[in-house]
Amino acid sequence: MALTDDESVVLDRLHQLRRRFVAGKDLVYQGQAEQSAYILCAGWVCSYKLQPNGSRQIADFQIPGDFLGLRSILLRTSDHSFEPIVDIMAAEVHQSDLLDAFARTPRLAAAVLWAASRDEAMVVEHLVGVGRRDAEVRVAHFLLELSARLALVGLGTKAGYACPLSQYHLADALGLSSVHVNRVLRKLREQGLATFQNGYVTFDDHEGLVALAEFDPAYLDQTGPLLA
Amino acid sequence: MALTDDESVVLDRLHQLRRRFVAGKDLVYQGQAEQSAYILCAGWVCSYKLQPNGSRQIADFQIPGDFLGLRSILLRTSDHSFEPIVDIMAAEVHQSDLLDAFARTPRLAAAVLWAASRDEAMVVEHLVGVGRRDAEVRVAHFLLELSARLALVGLGTKAGYACPLSQYHLADALGLSSVHVNRVLRKLREQGLATFQNGYVTFDDHEGLVALAEFDPAYLDQTGPLLA
DNA sequence: CGTACTGTTGAGATCCGTCAAGCACCGTGG
DNA sequence: CCACGGTGCTTGACGGATCTCAACAGTACG
Numbered sequence: 001m002a003l004t005d006d007e008s009v010v011l012d013r014l015h016q017l018r019r020r021f022v023a024g025k026d027l028v029y030q031g032q033a034e035q036s037a038y039i040l041c042a043g044w045v046c047s048y049k050l051q052p053n054g055s056r057q058i059a060d061f062q063i064p065g066d067f068l069g070l071r072s073i074l075l076r077t078s079d080h081s082f083e084p085i086v087d088i089m090a091a092e093v094h095q096s097d098l099l100d101a102f103a104r105t106p107r108l109a110a111a112v113l114w115a116a117s118r119d120e121a122m123v124v125e126h127l128v129g130v131g132r133r134d135a136e137v138r139v140a141h142f143l144l145e146l147s148a149r150l151a152l153v154g155l156g157t158k159a160g161y162a163c164p165l166s167q168y169h170l171a172d173a174l175g176l177s178s179v180h181v182n183r184v185l186r187k188l189r190e191q192g193l194a195t196f197q198n199g200y201v202t203f204d205d206h207e208g209l210v211a212l213a214e215f216d217p218a219y220l221d222q223t224g225p226l227l228a
Numbered sequence: 229m230a231l232t233d234d235e236s237v238v239l240d241r242l243h244q245l246r247r248r249f250v251a252g253k254d255l256v257y258q259g260q261a262e263q264s265a266y267i268l269c270a271g272w273v274c275s276y277k278l279q280p281n282g283s284r285q286i287a288d289f290q291i292p293g294d295f296l297g298l299r300s301i302l303l304r305t306s307d308h309s310f311e312p313i314v315d316i317m318a319a320e321v322h323q324s325d326l327l328d329a330f331a332r333t334p335r336l337a338a339a340v341l342w343a344a345s346r347d348e349a350m351v352v353e354h355l356v357g358v359g360r361r362d363a364e365v366r367v368a369h370f371l372l373e374l375s376a377r378l379a380l381v382g383l384g385t386k387a388g389y390a391c392p393l394s395q396y397h398l399a400d401a402l403g404l405s406s407v408h409v410n411r412v413l414r415k416l417r418e419q420g421l422a423t424f425q426n427g428y429v430t431f432d433d434h435e436g437l438v439a440l441a442e443f444d445p446a447y448l449d450q451t452g453p454l455l456a
Numbered sequence: 457c458g459t460a461c462t463g464t465t466g467a468g469a470t471c472c473g474t475c476a477a478g479c480a481c482c483g484t485g486g
Numbered sequence: 487c488c489a490c491g492g493t494g495c496t497t498g499a500c501g502g503a504t505c506t507c508a509a510c511a512g513t514a515c516g
Contacts, residue, residue, distance in 0.1 A: 031446075049356050052442045057356040071345040074338070079349055079447040102334040109330050109337040110302070116341060117299040120348040121307055127351060128277050128285040130359045131403030135472075166494060175359030177473050182496060214280045218259075219307040363504075394462065405505055410464060425463095 010101045010108060015039065017092040027082040027090070028069055035076075035095040037069040043088030044164055048172065049080045058173035059123060061085075061146070061165075065153045067115050073098060086164045114225035121219045130175040138174050139184045140213035143194055143201055148217045160202040167196075238329045238336060243267065245320040255310040255318070256297055263323040265297040271316030272392055276400065277308045286401035287351060289313075289374070289393075293381045295343050301326060314392045342453035349447045358403040366402050367412045368441035371422055371429055376445045388423075388430040395424075 018041065021027055027038065030050060045062040047069075059080060062068050072078035073095045102109040125145070129138045146163070150156035167185070171178040188194045193209045195202040203209060246269065249255055255266065258278060273290040275297075287308060290296050300306035301323045330337040353373070357366045374391070378384035395413070399406040416422045421437045423430040431437060 049352065051356070051360055055360050057359045059352045059355055071348055074342045074345045074453070075349060075449045076451060077446065077449075079449075080352065099334070099338055102330075102337050106327075106331040106334065106337065109334065109341070110327055113337070113341055113344060114302045116344045116348065117302045120299055120344065120351060121303060123348060123351050123355060124277065124287045124308065127287055127355045127358060128279070130355060131285045132279055132283050168494075178494090179474080179496090180472055183472090186496085218305065221303045221305075221307075223304060225302070396462080406463085407465090407506080408504055411504095414464085 010104050014093050014097055014101060015091045019090055019092055021084045021088050021090065023084050023086045023088075025084065027084065028072060028078050029081045030078060032072070032078045033076070035073050037067065037073045037093045037095075037098070038090040039093060040064055040066050040068050041089040041091060044085040045082055045088060045090075046085060046169065046173070047080050047082050056172050057175065058169065060119070060126070061173070063146075063149060063153065063155065067112075067119070070112070070116055070119070085169065111225040118221055121221065125219050126173075135174075135176055135180055135184050136187060137213055138176070139170065139181065140188065140193070140209050141215055142170070142174060143196070143203075144209060144213055144215040145217075145220070147201070147203070148220055148222075152222060158203060158206050160200060162199060163196070163201045164199060170196075234333060238333050242321050242325055242329060243319045247318055247320055249312045249316050249318065251312050251314045251316075253312065255312065256300060256306050257309045258306060260300070260306045261304070263301050265295065265301045265321045265323075265326070266318035267321060268292055268294050268296050269317040269319060272313040273310055273316060273318075274313060274397065274401070275308050275310050284400050285403065286397065288347070288354070289401070291374075291377060291381065291383065295340075295347070298340070298344055298347070313397065339453040346449055349449065353447050354401075363402075363404055363408055363412050364415060365441055366404075367398065367409065368416065368421070368437050369443055370398070370402060371424070371431075372437060372441055372443040373445075373448070375429070375431070376448055376450075380450060386431060386434045388428060390427060391424070391429045392427055398424075 019038075027045070040062050042064055045068060046058045047060050047062065048056050048058040050056045062082075068082060068090065069078070072080075073093075098112070102112075122145075129141055133141060147156055147158075147161055150161045151158075155161060167181045168178050170176075170185075171181045174181065176184075185196045188196075188209075189204075191208075192204050193212065194204055209215075247266075255273070268290050270292055273294075273296060274286045275288050275290065276284050276286040278284050290310075296310060296318065297306070300308075301321075326340070330340075350373075357369055361369060375384050375386075375389055378389045379386075383389060395409045396406050398404075398413075399409045402409065404412075413424045416424075416437075417432075419436075420432050421440065422432055437443075
């Protein structure tokens with residue numbers, strides 16, 4: 001994605017303030033009114049919604065390079081929370097700076113809208129998984145999606161990747177109980193497809209896993225934003 | 229939402245081409261490359277993804293006033309399909325016109341991004357339902373969300389609304405079998421909470437239904453886009 | 457008058473959740 | 487050094503929510 005000098009300047013200005021956050025302490029919480037977003041520099045984050053009964057649903061995971069809280073900047077109050085999975089670094093983006101940037105460089109607006117569209121496409125695919133795939137396929141698909149996203153930013157290969165998630169994170173993301181996640185992971189391991197252990201995901205049979213999950217990465221639109 | 233004259237002109241130009249589509253015949257299909265979006269004038273549409281095994285997951289329903297296919301305009305190929313539930317009228321919006329409009333009026337870009345954010349918030353809430361609510365609560369929540377959205381455009385009240393969906397639509401949207409949807413609807417009816425019949429949804433006990441579903445419409449952000 | 461679609465109901469199977477217990481690891485503090 | 491609590495992982499037994507299969511009724515429509 002080629003930028004003009006002007007666009008680069010505007011983009012740089014958005015990145016000014018870098019902040020560190022510790023694992024487990026929410027960046028943004030459900031119902032918060034203050035509006036600012038972040039661009040994740042290092043570490044993993046998850047966005048989730050809590051239910052009155054205490055259960056939670058993780059909507060998405062953010063990895064380095066991802067926008068974080070774009071939605072809470074335009075909607076008045078954040079309808080969800082962000083939890084750092086590990087200690088992270090993130091650059092703060094103020095609402096006013098972003099809207100200001102739109103006025104200066106409309107192509108940037110299109111790029112941000114592209115990012116929002118891609119986010120939504122991922123959530124929709126996630127919804128498909130939870131609604132229509134059984135537990136084994138769902139887990140397999142999830143591991144593959146993460147792999148594809150991480151590979152884009154150089155954090156993984158077809159062989160596997162470092163993954164700081166616990167089985168509880170998987171359970172909350174996939175709409176399963178942690179007990180069942182554990183059983184499914186064991187099954188995938190025993191079938192020689194994939195191993196999720198000690199902070200690493202290893203693809204023992206990448207091709208077989210893709211076949212099982214019927215994984216098609218088209219929705220990830222890996223070609224980047226198209227600029228008018 | 230107050231617009232300047234200039235913005236109104238740009239917005240009007242987007243609406244030029246109105247087209248009619250018949251029920252059941254897809255407007256946009258999964259994998260299609262051509263890029264244009266629509267603004268729905270009359271009728272109901274659903275957006276869905278098909279699985280290789282034939283089952284489908286409906287991601288969202290669009291009602292009059294909603295944007296339709298905003299995502300397929302920025303991503304290269306549409307990753308999902310749109311099916312008119314009934315005969316509809318929709319105004320076509322070309323990709324180039326939209327990007328052009330961003331350049332002229334950045335506030336419009338913010339408004340469109342707001343619309344995209346709201347869409348995503350709805351999908352996330354949908355995901356929460358499918359992942360973490362049992363069938364009865366899920367159906368109740370769904371009926372209430374539609375009610376709130378329809379009320380905003382004058383198509384329903386707390387008493388009920390006209391609803392052209394079949395039980396199959398509900399099943400595909402909620403990640404349930406149509407058989408089970410039928411049983412749940414019967415239960416809601418017998419409990420005196422809501423009736424889904426003959427193209428009408430009637431709230432027999434709106435308050436009770438809200439309590440059962442723990443419905444909180446905050447995520448719908450009914451205050452409209454905020455303009456810089 | 458058949459055909460297709462939607463809705464309805466029952467019976468049986470199964471996937472997955474809940475409850476429960478136990479193990480491994482790790483950092484803390486005595 | 488060891489006791490201890492916390493967190494995460496593992497496994498078994500049981501129950502239930504939901505699915506699948508199957509049959510049938512009502513309605514619209516050609």
